[in-house]
Amino acid sequence: MDNLSVEHLLGIRDLTEKDIQIIFQTADSFKQVINRPIKKVPSLRDITIANLFFENSTRTRLSFEIAQKRLSADIVNFSAASSSTKKGETLVDTVNNILSMKVDMLVMRHPNPGAAQFLSTKVNAKIINAGDGTHEHPTQALLDAFSIREKLGDVAGKKVVIVGDILHSRVALSNIYCLQKLGAEVMVCGPTTLIPKHIHQLGVKVEHNLIKALNWCDVANMLRIQLERQDIKFFPSLREYSMLFGLNKEILDNLDKEIVVMHPGPINRGVEITSDVADSKQSIILNQVENGVAIRMAVTYLLAAKIKHQ
């Protein structure tokens, strides 16, 4: 069987459809593993992984950590808030210092788009991008597509609408690439100010009416409004946003068909999605979280296979 065509996981853009299928197939097995009485396999017992988080994260960081532990890797965690980067050290210096301690693989989240790509040209270790600014978040897109495949049987031919803050969302971009590579149709929906200007060049449909978008789709992926990345006002108030683009039970029940509701988290209940929708049968939000561990195990395992045994 083939391995991935890439040396690092920097973005979905670099992956082929076959790469994604290999990841899914491996994740299927890891999903079995994490549901066993003993949830651990010894595959990566001689690999050390550093998790570098230059930006806050709960879910992704925990999910990566659990995935690495389930694979028996040794891990070290680094968070920017309590590190020497505050003392003026550059990214490459920080990372090279960590690598001197014989670390084989890096998982990095960074506020600057392209940070993971930049690092991959400077250091000798496998790199997994855990989110770089507003650019890409590949493991999130993989777990989203994996969850759709699990729920609906296949991704090809499905219609997926991504609703919300597309402009600031790395989840949206990675999802668009991933879903399109797997043969799904993608639509983005949100206020005009939060839809990037040339997004149609990616081959996605654009819609500003939530009801129309929901009636078109099989799956709705509701994104969070990223207030931390918005230095100006993109819409008058959260209340107005919620009234126009928030998904509530009444809207969901009045659609022509039953759709699947997703959310990458963290949820702002009552803004982009109401509690009754988030906790409804149609929501697969917690399945996404479970699948996140399996997908991250698969990606880590497949990239680790490329580290030559000394």
Place this chain on the structure above:
Amino acid sequence: MEKQVILSPKQFELTLNRLCYQLIENHNNFENTVLIGLQPRGINVLTRLKAQLEFILKKEIVCGNLDITFYRDDFRRRETPIIPSATNIDFIIENKKVVLIDDVLFTGRTIRSGIDALMAFGRPEKVELLAFIDRRFKRQLPIQADYIGKTIDTLSTERVNVEWTEIEGKDQVVLYSQENNG
């Protein structure tokens, strides 16, 4: 490649039959025993044994498939990773007698991984090993089978294939060797 049939279809059938009776001798009516085949090709042996045992005993035998990919000791020593097959063990193995089943026992490394993988499902009372073909003299670990279809002496350059009617069209065991092997 030179080809030599070491178990003909008739011998193949007799061997499977004998293995069934050996299992019955030790496990009576399989009250507390489960059979687990190792992916991928141990499953073929398991499927046949299960059918034959059920025919003889007139009762259902509990069986499962075990994939050992993540427990192998040659990860990162191979060119490409092995993509795993399905594991299917939907019963409790705690305090059960487990018979692990594989088609060819060679270095013993697969079985070592298999035992590790099995323990992730609990603590069986006893684990036994059934190998349809035992290539002795090439063992790299102290592992021996409890039930053996046929023992053969081979060179490491030779290849042994257990072939099945369902897959290759004929039940037989074939030894492939390089020509001019001396």
